[in-house]
Amino acid sequence: MPTELATERFILTRETLADAAWLADLFTARGGGTVTEAEARSRVAAMHELTSAHGIGAYVLRPRAGGAPAGYAAIIIGRGTVEEPEIAYELLADAHGNGYATEAASAVLPAAFATGRRQVWATIRPxxxxxxxxxxxxxxxxxxxATSDEQGQLLWFACERPAG
Ligand SMILES: CC(C)(COP(=O)(O)OP(=O)(O)OC[C@H]1O[C@@H](n2cnc3c(N)ncnc32)[C@H](O)[C@@H]1OP(=O)(O)O)[C@@H](O)C(=O)NCCC(=O)NCCS
Structure with missing residues (x-):
């Protein structure tokens, strides 16, 4: 996937170690316990390894107008595979409700298909x-x-590469 994608309101670029502070806040907001900045840096490094090895990974939503990142949209292995990866998106609470996730994912999804991949998964709690x-x-x-795990039900969705 390209190193940079552009949407109406964002330039989407790879995570850097300088993103670790707000990423730690974002990961902590999931409610599974505090994620430190050092842990967030490790996750950024792991994301870089994924990108180096397989060409997929996370894009940070950097506002064209300037200011702090809103979150990320990503193509990751997740519950899928390298060949059929998963789309993921996660925004800081302040950024919710502005159409940002849809805008970013609308750029990331076709970029995943442009690599030749034929199917992208999404897994979402009901x-x-x-x-x-x-x-x-x-x-x-x-x-x-639909499957179930220790957190309850999980819905699986798939999107095939559009023809043409
Ligand atoms: C999921 C998430 C990324 C959405 O980001 P966002 O930028 O607010 O999404 P968008 O604005 O593009 O679209 C959200 C839509 O959901 C709707 N919505 C939001 N909360 C809702 C609710 N409680 N019930 C019904 N619809 C809801 C919005 O109205 C909007 O739809 P609309 O455009 O038809 O009005 C954001 O809520 C988030 O980061 N959540 C925490 C992380 C997460 O759950 N990630 C996904 C894991 S599968």
């Missing part, structure tokens, strides 16, 4: 209405199955 709505607005995803 309570996550905002994330489900983003997928709906992206279009092309259809529900494949």
């Amino acid at each position: 309570w996550n209405a905002a994330s489900l709505r983003v997928l709906d607005k992206l279009g092309g995803f259809h529900r494949i199955r």
